[in-house]
Amino acid sequence: MQKIINALAVASFVVSGAVVAGGVYVYVNKDAIVEDIKQEAVGAVSELLGTSQLGATLIEGVAPDTGVTDEALGADSALPIPAIPF
Numbered sequence: 680m681q682k683i684i685n686a687l688a689v690a691s692f693v694v695s696g697a698v699v700a701g702g703v704y705v706y707v708n709k710d711a712i713v714e715d716i717k718q719e720a721v722g723a724v725s726e727l728l729g730t731s732q733l734g735a736t737l738i739e740g741v742a743p744d745t746g747v748t749d750e751a752l753g754a755d756s757a758l759p760i761p762a763i764p765f
Contacts, residue, residue, distance in 0.1 A: 705712065
């Protein structure tokens with residue numbers, strides 16, 4: 680019985696050590712992890728939007744020689760301030 684309890688104690692120590700080591704690794708490398716995720720997200724969105732005309736315009740902006748204006752797009756030059764919903 681003592682051997683089983685000792686084995687469980689060792690297993691508990693190993694699991695606790697792994698959890699602490701994983702937490703320390705994430706805490707130390709959190710900036711790099713967040714930056715990698717941001718880059719992947721921006722790349723995925725750019726890839727999706729870049730395949731359409733609207734997406735290319737949003738990413739690269741309107742070329743000056745196209746003559747596209749706010750009026751042509753049906754947009755007001757000044758956006759209204761939204762009202763408080765409640």
